[in-house]
Amino acid sequence: MTYTTVLTEIRGHVGIVTLNRPQAMNAFNILMLNELFDALEAFDKNETISALIVTGNEKAFAAGADIKEMADATPVQMITEGRVEVWDRIRQIKKPVIAAVSGWALGGGCEFVLSCDMVIASESAKFGQPEITIGVIPGAGGTQRLARLIGKNLTMEMVINNRTLSANEALQFGLANRVVPVEGYLDAAVAFAEEIASRAPMAVRMAKDAVNAAFETTLTEGLKAEKRNFYPLFSTEDQKEGMQAFIEKRKPNWKGK
Numbered sequence: 081m082t083y084t085t086v087l088t089e090i091r092g093h094v095g096i097v098t099l100n101r102p103q104a105m106n107a108f109n110i111l112m113l114n115e116l117f118d119a120l121e122a123f124d125k126n127e128t129i130s131a132l133i134v135t136g137n138e139k140a141f142a143a144g145a146d147i148k149e150m151a152d153a154t155p156v157q158m159i160t161e162g163r164v165e166v167w168d169r170i171r172q173i174k175k176p177v178i179a180a181v182s183g184w185a186l187g188g189g190c191e192f193v194l195s196c197d198m199v200i201a202s203e204s205a206k207f208g209q210p211e212i213t214i215g216v217i218p219g220a221g222g223t224q225r226l227a228r229l230i231g232k233n234l235t236m237e238m239v240i241n242n243r244t245l246s247a248n249e250a251l252q253f254g255l256a257n258r259v260v261p262v263e264g265y266l267d268a269a270v271a272f273a274e275e276i277a278s279r280a281p282m283a284v285r286m287a288k289d290a291v292n293a294a295f296e297t298t299l300t301e302g303l304k305a306e307k308r309n310f311y312p313l314f315s316t317e318d319q320k321e322g323m324q325a326f327i328e329k330r331k332p333n334w335k336g337k
């Protein structure tokens with residue numbers, strides 16, 4: 081599949097999607113959103129790939145929704161064109177998605193990062209929700225996911241007063257997993273993703289699903305969801321292999337079934 085606004089690459093067991101509208105700071109127009117999700121869905125179905133990375137360039141991960149594309153839009157157009165709903169496609173991806181962020185992650189760019197499962201940030205990464213400066217508010221999950229992740233007060237400051245977070249602040253507040261030098265930030269993300277890709281695939285899938293349940297429901301229901309994912313793993317060959325390998329003091333050989 082050829083895309084015009086994203087690049088795709090496979091390194092080992094990791095599928096990489098690179099946002100590629102540098103002339104617009106990787107702002108998400110409708111085409112790029114659709115190509116991004118098409119590429120992620122294709123990687124999600126590809127059995128040789130176990131973890132996914134989304135990245136931009138050193139200067140910009142993504143500067144949000146394309147302001148020029150939506151400046152004259154009416155509410156009806158926004159709804160019928162599905163400009164916000166399309167973002168829900170990220171929630172259907174079963175494999176872990178890692179954001180490798182350098183430079184600006186603003187507006188929809190920050191919201192996309194918040195929709196990923198883990199974040200590797202370069203030292204130059206900057207996260208913000210500047211929609212207030214153009215007369216709107218985040219529409220792709222920013223108010224909800226940020227508040228759940230970093231708490232109410234800091235979210236209010238970011239959303240209402242355009243406070244940006246540096247890479248180290250993102251690490252401190254739990255928005256980033258690691259901060260790495262700008263040079264080689266993608267290689268660091270690939271190494272991180274390869275480690276995840278070396279885990280038992282079905283267990284990774286069930287783990288992602290169970291952790292996400294924590295953000296959807298009560299503790300009681302979440303604990304039930306965890307058990308629903310835990311018990312079936314005892315029917316996999318990988319559970320038998322993993323436990324036998326531990327007993328025999330050797331590395332497990334995962335089959336993904």
Ligand code: CAA
Pocket residue numbers: 103104105107108143144145146147148149184186187188189191210211214217218219220222
């Ligand atoms: N949409 C469209 N074009 C954008 C863009 C965006 N979000 N962000 C940057 N660009 C374009 C600029 O218009 C400029 O194009 P021209 O060369 O044709 O003028 C080009 O990218 C380079 O940008 P700058 O000259 O502004 O670069 P800079 O280094 O001075 O600043 C920046 C970089 C801080 C990211 C700045 O571009 C900026 O503030 N961008 C807008 C950020 C923003 O407000 N994002 C929120 C969008 S709304 C949203 O995301 C809603 C949602 O919830 C889904």
